[in-house]
Amino acid sequence: MMFASHHERASPAGLLFRPCRTVGVLARCGACMTPLTLAVGLALATAASLLPDMMLTIAATGAGSPPVMLVWLAAAATLVLAFAITWAVHGVMLAGVSRWGAAPITLAVALRLAPWLWLPLGLRLAIYRAADLLGIDRMHLGVSGLIEQFGQPAPLMQQVLWQCDLFFAWHLILVGVALTYLARLSAARLVDALLVYGLLALIFQAVLTLGAAA
Numbered sequence: 785m786m787f788a789s790h791h792e793r794a795s796p797a798g799l800l801f802r803p804c805r806t807v808g809v810l811a812r813c814g815a816c817m818t819p820l821t822l823a824v825g826l827a828l829a830t831a832a833s834l835l836p837d838m839m840l841t842i843a844a845t846g847a848g849s850p851p852v853m854l855v856w857l858a859a860a861a862t863l864v865l866a867f868a869i870t871w872a873v874h875g876v877m878l879a880g881v882s883r884w885g886a887a888p889i890t891l892a893v894a895l896r897l898a899p900w901l902w903l904p905l906g907l908r909l910a911i912y913r914a915a916d917l918l919g920i921d922r923m924h925l926g927v928s929g930l931i932e933q934f935g936q937p938a939p940l941m942q943q944v945l946w947q948c949d950l951f952f953a954w955h956l957i958l959v960g961v962a963l964t965y966l967a968r969l970s971a972a973r974l975v976d977a978l979l980v981y982g983l984l985a986l987i988f989q990a991v992l993t994l995g996a997a998a
Contacts, residue, residue: 796903803961810900811893811966866992874898877984878959881977885967893966901958908951943990956982 798806875895882889889897956978963969963977 796900799900799903799958803958804965806900807897807962807965810897811889811962870989870992871895871898873988874901874985877981878962881981882963882967882969884973884977885963885969887966887968889962889966897962901955901962903958904951904954908949939994940987940990943993944986947986947989952982952986 793809795806798809872895875891875898878898878901879889879891879894882894959981960974960978963974969977
């Protein structure tokens with residue numbers, strides 16, 4: 785297995801246009817501070833976008849409501865904590881399914897790779913939040929619209945279905961590149977690994993979303 789040279793640096797553009805080489809750079813000497821900083825920034829920006837609605841809600845509840853800034857800080861802390869939990873869980877899942885290959889990915893490398901592999905999911909969140917702020921109707925999310933015409937699915941199933949879109953497929957492609965290039969999975973094992981990883985990722989994110997909304 786050949787890695788990229790040590791002096792090269794990983795970048796979102798490299799992950800898009802040269803994913804194999806970029807994954808090699810990340811596995812050897814890549815840092816996770818850049819994507820994690822972007823993730824935390826996106827969490828804080830999402831919390832900031834919720835501030836006007838929070839102010840209206842608190843104003844409508846009367847004088848006994850908590851301070852707006854306290855509510856906002858609690859929401860921001862919750863989002864940052866959710867990103868941290870997601871980072872750890874995705875790293876463990878990536879390291880776990882890689883054990884089916886000839887060269888399993890260590891947990892340290894998996895944690896280094898995980899936030900970079902979120903690029904499509906972060907882009908999805910940014911686009912959706914921008915659409916909400918601009919008042920654009922996003923209609924149905926993912927493939928949930930194909931099911932809703934036959935009846936309202938259960939909340940957990942609905943959360944799973946709306947994540948099944950092109951962004952998640954792009955994420956799985958990047959995960960597949962990492963598993964093939966680093967763990968050296970065979971084609972049959974790669975399909976099994978992506979099915980298991982994808983299903984676990986969908987269920988975990990659905991449960992996390994429902995828990996945060998409760």
